[in-house]
Amino acid sequence: MNYLSAENISKSFGEQTLFEGITFGLERGEKAAIIARNGTGKTTLLRILADMESSDSGAFTFRNDIKVAFLEQSPELDQTLSIDELILTANTSVLTVIKHYEKVLQDHSRLQTEQTASDLEDATTEMDRLHAWDYERRLRQLLDLFRITNTEQLVGKLSGGEKKRLAMALVLLDEPDFLILDEPTNHLDIDMIEWLEAYLSRTNLTLLMVTHDRFFLDRVCNRIFELSLGNLYQYQGNYEYFLEKRAAREDLRKVEAHRAGRLMKKELEWLRRMPKARTGKSKSRIDAFEEIKEKANLEEEGGELVLRVKSPRLGGKIMEIEEMTKHYGPLNIIDHFNYKFAKGERVGIIGRNGTGKTTFLNLITGLEQPD
Secondary structure: OEEEEEEEEEEEEOOEEEEEEEEEEEEOOOEEEEEOOOOOOHHHHHHHHOOOOOOOEEEEEEOOOOOEEEEOOOOOOOOOOEHHHHHHHOOOHHHHHHHHHHHHHHHHHHHOOHHHHHHHHHHHHHHHHOOHHHHHHHHHHHHHHOOOOOOOOEHHHOOHHHHHHHHHHHHHHOOOOEEEEEOOOOOOOHHHHHHHHHHHOOOOOEEEEEOOOHHHHHHHOOEEEEEEOEEEEEEOOOHHHHHHHHHHHHHHHHHHHHHHHHHHHHHHHHHHHOOOOOOHHHHHHHHHHHHHHHHHHOOOOOOOOOOOOOOOOEOOEEEEEEEEEEEEOOEEEEEEEEEEEEOOOOOOOOOOOOOOHHHHHHHHOOOOOOO
């Protein structure tokens, strides 16, 4: 049974078409990843399906009786609330049911009527259906898993990684039937990723996600959607299968482009010799030429993601750090650090989440100032 059906979805920004007329569906238990180059519309498509952005055309529907949840790559949380306050005000199905149950229970304790008894029975059924009785235990389990410890702390004081993990905990707490995730493994440690793999691999859970983590994709997903040149290509299999089929499609495209190129040269010669007075037949031939030209010039998207940091080169020494120190209040991020980066050197930075890896990169690129 289809949990999601999307038909003829299109989206453009100005003259740039991200995707046009794409149609796809996901059945219960299917787990799909969207693959594409950066800037080609992966996140935009997820936001459209989450009703956070509108499409230019087309429509999509989720099955009525399922819970759908969306986790953004960089979730927007109320910075002024404490973690406890954010949890209590979160718009989740389970919290809504718990609050309703508590209200109905108070009404029945006060009035003791047949109507309040019936309302209490219905509310109890909903509590059973959403497994709301063990809400506190599940909440504590998820917060511990994602290392959210001080729940009295303001959300605004959390790092980007902590905010992402807090948002993920709230999403998973609701036990959705259909999950839409944008880069879910960002800011997660290995043990968190392994737990998430097991969770997402559950038989009945349906998943649509964007990820650059190939190993995570292979372990979790059984379908791949590729966004390329505004089209959506669908593959039933893992990442290796996708690479094989995409290579075959690219080989076929090259053959067709070569044929179209040769035909285009012939048509160009005809256009040059064509009389100025155009007949209906010549008009249709001109239209056909434009189609041939488009096919001959069509190029598949390719390339890879490369992260670069610009810095001046000073002979064999690229950059030198002397006595760099950085604190955030009582938290010591880096203390009197010295290092000379040599030309051609490759350095990796490792550390637990929240220990200052991103801060260190910001310091050496000038985005933040040391103490």
